[in-house]
Amino acid sequence: MSAPGRSVAGSVALVTGAGSGMGEATARVFAADGAFVAVTDLRLEDAQAVADSIGDASVPWALDVTNDTQISEVVAAVGERFGRLDIVVNNAGFAAFRSLDDPDYGDTWDRSLAVHLTAPVRVVRAALPFLRNSPAPRVVNIASTEALGATPYDSPYVAAKSGLAGLTRSLAVDLGRDGITVNCICPGPIDTAMTAAIPAEDKDTYARRRTALRRYGRAEEVAHMTLSVCLPAASYLTGAVIPVDGGLMARNA
Numbered sequence: 001m002s003a004p005g006r007s008v009a010g011s012v013a014l015v016t017g018a019g020s021g022m023g024e025a026t027a028r029v030f031a032a033d034g035a036f037v038a039v040t041d042l043r044l045e046d047a048q049a050v051a052d053s054i055g056d057a058s059v060p061w062a063l064d065v066t067n068d069t070q071i072s073e074v075v076a077a078v079g080e081r082f083g084r085l086d087i088v089v090n091n092a093g094f095a096a097f098r099s100l101d102d103p104d105y106g107d108t109w110d111r112s113l114a115v116h117l118t119a120p121v122r123v124v125r126a127a128l129p130f131l132r133n134s135p136a137p138r139v140v141n142i143a144s145t146e147a148l149g150a151t152p153y154d155s156p157y158v159a160a161k162s163g164l165a166g167l168t169r170s171l172a173v174d175l176g177r178d179g180i181t182v183n184c185i186c187p188g189p190i191d192t193a194m195t196a197a198i199p200a201e202d203k204d205t206y207a208r209r210r211t212a213l214r215r216y217g218r219a220e221e222v223a224h225m226t227l228s229v230c231l232p233a234a235s236y237l238t239g240a241v242i243p244v245d246g247g248l249m250a251r252n253a
């Protein structure tokens with residue numbers, strides 16, 4: 001029996017929301033392991049900055065994941081540019097807390113479902129012809145521990161991320177016959193732009209009270225888990241929903 005591959009070197013990965021935070025960290029980790037990375041982001045200048053810092057192993061694209069036409073065009077362009085597409089990482093997202101009686105609740109609900117739930121399935125659908133021709137096709141959906149529990153006033157995000165975890169399991173079943181694995185990463189408290197506005201003292205208090213490791217995580221720590229489930233050696237892992245949360249969900253007290 002030949003040893004399964006422990007590297008994504010030579011693979012082509014498309015990462016959404018790669019202009020900052022966990023998406024940027026994912027792009028960097030994949031490129032460092034030898035993959036070619038399509039760095040996509042709503043703002044082309046952010047994608048460009050990340051791609052420029054990575055070097056020749058990456059190419060930037062502007063991508064609004066709520067625009068189905070743009071998704072199809074960018075995925076096709078990535079396939080044409082690299083001649084293949086092996087890995088899709090659905091990472092694009094945003095945070096916006098809203099109470100049920102907030103006047104903007106409806107808009108936040110609609111946008112959350114569009115970005116966090118509808119967009120991933122659209123990206124996967126567009127990428128299917130390429131994934132079916134890949135020797136090690138992988139889809140990774142970045143959800144949240146909000147898919148496993150709930151924070152007050154976060155119902156649009158919780159609903160969308162819970163749906164993404166369910167979508168992951170369903171796509172794993174549907175695409176298993178094609179050898180395409182589909183897994184879901186659920187980050188917990190991570191230092192990113194989304195959490196930058198939280199005072200450091202509050203972060204420290206929360207982490208000590210709620211996580212087993214008693215600290216916030218780093219974007220790179222999430223990115224390395226994403227890389228792990230995309231390795232050729234991870235060919236029998238599919239439909240998994242994996243917390244990367246410092247033990248947040250494991251700790252009762």
